[in-house]
Amino acid sequence: LAKTTQPISMDSYEGQEVNITCSHNNIATNDYITWYQQFPSQGPRFIIQGYKTKVTNEVASLFIPADRKSSTLSLPRVSLSDTAVYYCLVGDAFYSSASKIIFGSGTRLSIRP
Amino acid sequence: EAGVTQFPSHSVIEKGQTVTLRCDPISGHDNLYWYRRVMGKEIKFLLHFVKESKQDESGMPNNRFLAERTGGTYSTLKVQPAELEDSGVYFCASSRPGANTEAFFGQGTRLTVV
Numbered sequence: 001l002a003k004t005t006q007p008i009s010m011d012s013y014e015g016q017e018v019n020i021t022c023s024h025n026n027i028a029t030n031d032y033i034t035w036y037q038q039f040p041s042q043g044p045r046f047i048i049q050g051y052k053t054k055v056t057n058e059v060a061s062l063f064i065p066a067d068r069k070s071s072t073l074s075l076p077r078v079s080l081s082d083t084a085v086y087y088c089l090v091g092d093a094f095y096s097s098a099s100k101i102i103f104g105s106g107t108r109l110s111i112r113p
Numbered sequence: 114e115a116g117v118t119q120f121p122s123h124s125v126i127e128k129g130q131t132v133t134l135r136c137d138p139i140s141g142h143d144n145l146y147w148y149r150r151v152m153g154k155e156i157k158f159l160l161h162f163v164k165e166s167k168q169d170e171s172g173m174p175n176n177r178f179l180a181e182r183t184g185g186t187y188s189t190l191k192v193q194p195a196e197l198e199d200s201g202v203y204f205c206a207s208s209r210p211g212a213n214t215e216a217f218f219g220q221g222t223r224l225t226v227v
Contacts, residue, residue, distance in 0.1 A: 043117070043204045043218025044156070101148075101216070103156040 004088045009108040018075045020107050022088030025069045033064060033071045036087040036103070044087060044103065048073070075109075083111045115139065117207050117219035125225045131193040134222045138187070138207030145188050146208075146216060147180060151201035162188060195226045 005023040012018045024033065032051050036044040037059075048055060050062045050071070061074040075082055085106040118137045126132050138145045147159040159178070160170035164185035173180070177196070182188040192199055202221040208214040 042220050043206065045218060046215050101156075101158065105155055 004090060004104055006086075006088050006104070006107045008105060009110070011110045011112065012078055013112050014079055015077055018078050018082070018109060018111075020073045020075075020086055020088075020109065021070055022073070023070045024088070024090045027068050027090050031068075031090045033062065033068075034089045034091065035060070035062065035073050036089065038085045038087065038106070040084070078109075078111050080111050080113065082109065084109060117205055117217050119203075119205050119219040119222050121222060122220065123223045123225075125227060126195055128197055128226055129194045131191065132195055132224060134190045134192075134203050134205075134224070136188045136190070136205030136207075136219060138205070139217055141209065142207035142217075143185070143210040144208040144214065144216070145182060146206040147188070147190055148204040148206065148218075149201050150204070151198065154201075156204065159190075192224070195224075197226050200224055200226045 003026060006020060010018065010020060032049055034049040035047050037047045038044040047059045048057055048062045050064050052064050052068060055062045063072040063074060071088065073086060085108050087103045087106040089101060089103070117139055120135045124132055136145065143164050145162040148156050149159055150156045158172040160173055160180055161168045162182045165182050177192055177194060179191045180188060188205065190203060202223050204218050204221045206216040206218040208216045
């Protein structure tokens with residue numbers, strides 16, 4: 001799986017839009033980009049995945065430029081409950097098959113009132 | 114639909130003792146995975162079951178760890194004897210039959226070896 005680089009931590013305030021960028025310079029042609037979210041004292045959970053351009057769901061948006069060497073997870077109008085660790089993954093399976101998921105260190109997002 | 118459940122949520126044992134962690138996957142999920150995060154490290158894969166068979170156990174750290182999934186339902190992970198460096202959070206995940214299906218994680222078991 002391609003190595004990813006993302007900020008160790010980020011802080012923001014309630015109601016703000018938060019953008020977390022992930023670098024994956026060595027992404028392969030068949031790789032998808034997947035983001036997981038992990039709340040304190042819980043296991044990780046899948047939140048969004050994309051291959052190129054933009055993907056949006058009820059939780060977040062994922063922006064992927066044409067060269068696919070980076071991606072940005074966008075959380076609109078965050079609340080305190082969005083405080084979590086966010087992991088960026090790249091892999092060759094649509095759902096980044098759970099076998100041998102490499103989570104990396106993730107980005108610890110802290111939301112303040 | 115119930116999610117992946119793990120028991121216990123927290124276990125404190127002395128070095129040299131034995132501990133057994135249990136994971137109940139989502140009903141109908143043939144794939145079951147164990148991961149763990151030891152202190153200060155990243156979440157790492159341990160092994161993968163397909164039904165009752167071990168598909169991949171390349172992440173198991175040593176022979177003190179034994180995973181079973183008799184009958185292809187729940188799974189246990191036994192650590193015997195436990196060492197200090199085994200302290201961490203052990204996660205279980207499950208997914209539907211087949212490859213490339215979304216994995217759902219349990220809340221984890223926090224193991225503390227003293």
